Amino acid sequence: MIAPVNFKSGVPVYLQIVQQVKAASASGTLRAGDALPSVRALAEELRINRNTAARAYSALETEGIIETRPGAGCFLKAQGASPLRKTVRSERLGAELDAVIVQAHHLQIADDELKTLFTERLEAFRQRQAANHETQV
């Protein structure tokens, strides 16, 4: 259920888990009330330190994404809207897109190919979402 983490992305491992849970919640892979794997099980599955798994859950609880019921486990809470304003979010994403465009230039990848690559990847992402939704039903 939880995808492997990328150790060399620069993004902290515990944050990657946080983002995954958020994404799973957003895409419908996980729904309100669903149980998450135990800290112990998660740590074993991802081959990470238990402290790291615990920190991820701790952060998720602080953010109000999950709820831990002692003795029972962790469960997904209903998620509200993003706290950030729309314009802020768009701007943030725009900056990342700019960086990718610059990178494409240095990798000598033409605009056409960049567009193709973009739609391909977006389509692949959508299908992963759909597949997750399928298994859920």
Next chain:
Amino acid sequence: MIAPVNFKSGVPVYLQIVQQVKAASASGTLRAGDALPSVRALAEELRINRNTAARAYSALETEGIIETRPGAGCFLKAQGASPLRKTVRSERLGAELDAVIVQAHHLQIADDELKTLFTERLEAFRQRQAANHETQV
């Protein structure tokens, strides 16, 4: 010529400089053969340590963006053919695209808006390039 860096963003200062130079190079603000500010001057202007500035230039050189001639200075290289395989380059860019797509999801930005944002930014980038090319002639 170099914009101030953000010390609290979590992104390493030297990487911020790398990205700025890359962007300036890609958009044509900097051209092949142009001299970059000296390590000392850059450090003073950005109020950072000389080593940090040197590290940024060093990274840019290993990426093949600039050429550094000890005792003379750093200069933007004319980019010839990339030494990397085509498939490797596509894969690298694809990975970055995936990251942006996931990020869009976390920011609760719909696919359609992501697409729009992408084409907008790409178009803006092209126009900046065209404008810089204009001033050259």
Next chain:
Amino acid sequence: MIAPVNFKSGVPVYLQIVQQVKAASASGTLRAGDALPSVRALAEELRINRNTAARAYSALETEGIIETRPGAGCFLKAQGASPLRKTVRSERLGAELDAVIVQAHHLQIADDELKTLFTERLEAFRQRQAANHETQV
């Protein structure tokens, strides 16, 4: 495991470490997945500064020789296909060969002796590889 460095050779200390790790990796003394000494341990053993050791490992990572997992340590990577184009790789090696040939000339070593030396060293390298492979089985 790591031999002492020569402070007076003019060759940067961090590069000496890079070359040692490369040689150990190529000859099979170090194998994929093996852990390298920690930055702190290496610095202490070689009586160098921690930053210098870190710089060596950083260079090795950008070359794709090792993988560094912050908080965990540095590990030798299994080398997959090189990301570089074939022609680029040949050209780089050719440049190094040219340098050696010129150097032979300066050292007043005749072509025949250079050839002999070359085959001898290559044969010795192969045998070291074979020996290391032996101990693995």
Next chain:
Amino acid sequence: MIAPVNFKSGVPVYLQIVQQVKAASASGTLRAGDALPSVRALAEELRINRNTAARAYSALETEGIIETRPGAGCFLKAQGASPLRKTVRSERLGAELDAVIVQAHHLQIADDELKTLFTERLEAFRQRQAANHETQV
């Protein structure tokens, strides 16, 4: 007569000139009594600083390779044997060969190709020598 220098080889520019003059002397391109270009001419031809050219000649004079006659110019002196013992020279070259072999491994270049490349480059070097000798006669 003097080949361009490589600014990014790590080898000091003035040393590259020294080595070139030595090599030219060894290969017969320059002979005892021949005049070298003036400091001024050399600096212009190689697009280097006059100080650098002067330093190269100064080093050559200190080593006894050339002789400067004030007002007349610099002239090549008869060169004696290398001051280093044979075994030392062989060992030094062997170390460089080892480094190249290791590098070939990391560039994923097979032994056969390495050998081919080596003989090709050596042959090319010989032909350059022969051509120089030709023009001299």
Next chain:
DNA sequence: GTGGTCTAGACCACC
């Protein structure tokens, strides 16, 4: 003046 290297010591995030 230029960049390259090294030392020393500090703080941070992560396992």
Next chain:
DNA sequence: GTGGTCTAGACCACG
């Protein structure tokens, strides 16, 4: 414990 980053200050080789 691990590596990553930054500062501060020094020395060197080179142009």
